[in-house]
Amino acid sequence: MATEPTARRRRAPRALGAIAAGSIILFACSSGSSKVTPSASSGSGSSSSSSSAAPGTSQPTTVTGVDPNAPDVNAAGDIPDTQVYVSVTDSDGPFAIKVPEGWSNTTQAGISTYTDNFNSVQLRVVAAASAPTETSARQDEVASIQSATPGFQLDSVSTVQRKAGSAVLITYKADSAPNAVTGKVVKLAVERYEFWQGGKEAIVVLAGPVGADNVDPWKIVTDSFVWS
Numbered sequence: 001m002a003t004e005p006t007a008r009r010r011r012a013p014r015a016l017g018a019i020a021a022g023s024i025i026l027f028a029c030s031s032g033s034s035k036v037t038p039s040a041s042s043g044s045g046s047s048s049s050s051s052s053a054a055p056g057t058s059q060p061t062t063v064t065g066v067d068p069n070a071p072d073v074n075a076a077g078d079i080p081d082t083q084v085y086v087s088v089t090d091s092d093g094p095f096a097i098k099v100p101e102g103w104s105n106t107t108q109a110g111i112s113t114y115t116d117n118f119n120s121v122q123l124r125v126v127a128a129a130s131a132p133t134e135t136s137a138r139q140d141e142v143a144s145i146q147s148a149t150p151g152f153q154l155d156s157v158s159t160v161q162r163k164a165g166s167a168v169l170i171t172y173k174a175d176s177a178p179n180a181v182t183g184k185v186v187k188l189a190v191e192r193y194e195f196w197q198g199g200k201e202a203i204v205v206l207a208g209p210v211g212a213d214n215v216d217p218w219k220i221v222t223d224s225f226v227w228s
Contacts, residue, residue: 077118077212085220088112089228094125095195095202098224100217118176118186119208121221128201132168132194134159141170141192151175151187160193164225168194173210191218197227 085098090112099121103114114121132141137157146152153173160169170192175185186209193204204222208214 077209077214079116079119079208079212079214079217081216083217085224087224088114088123090123090125090202093228094197094200095225095227097123097204097226098221100221118188119212119214120206122205122207123203125200125202127199128196129199131196132201134168137168137170137194141194145170145172145192149174150177151185162193162195162225163223164195164227165197167222170194174207193222193225195225195227202227 079100084101086101087096087098089096099114100116100119103116103119103121105112105114107113111122111124113123134157142154142157146154149172151174155171155173156169158169158171159166161167172190172192174188174190176188178185188207189210189212191206193206195202195204202225204225206214206218206221
């Protein structure tokens with residue numbers, strides 16, 4: 001699968017919002033959803049003990065019920081190696097990027113979100129008078145993201161190189177919203193990339209369940225970013 005100012009002197013805090021169930025964001029769909037295309041018992045029981053069992057031994061017991069007190073286990077969330085990617089253009093027109101084909105797409109308030117289960121790619125552009133730095137990210141971004149993100153845990157702030165140039169990268173953990181059916185929450189690993197050019201900042205946020213091996217897919221997505 002919070003508001004941001006249109007400009008900043010140093011850069012006013014901006015948050016992309018909290019994490020939604022099955023995606024990173026709590027943003028609601030404003031115009032329905034669509035798929036990305038190349039064009040853009042319970043029950044319980046146990047086996048009975050045999051009277052012929054040797055003294056001092058016990059028969060194995062088979063339990064078919066689900067323990068409601070067992071800890072939650074996150075879905076792996078790995079994006080398959082066979083995943084196909086398609087190029088999409090931001091609604092405001094300043095950049096293009098590849099996203100996994102077939103993922104659901106919703107757009108609200110200039111934020112485009114592509115989701116599949118608990119994996120998501122979120123895209124938006126904001127006005128920014130100057131390029132982001134690690135210092136400005138720590139001072140202006142982190143607190144704002146934390147205030148809008150349940151279960152926020154900062155991992156790192158760094159500068160990385162992609163084919164489009166350098167980007168500030170903020171990585172953190174966050175809780176998804178409760179599942180609408182089960183009420184359970186999944187812990188997400190989030191990567192927020194900030195690209196800048198000519199007074200525009202493109203923000204690309206990638207999220208997936210903690211433990212998912214999405215290093216290569218996220219590299220494909222962020223390396224495909226290009227200013228148009």
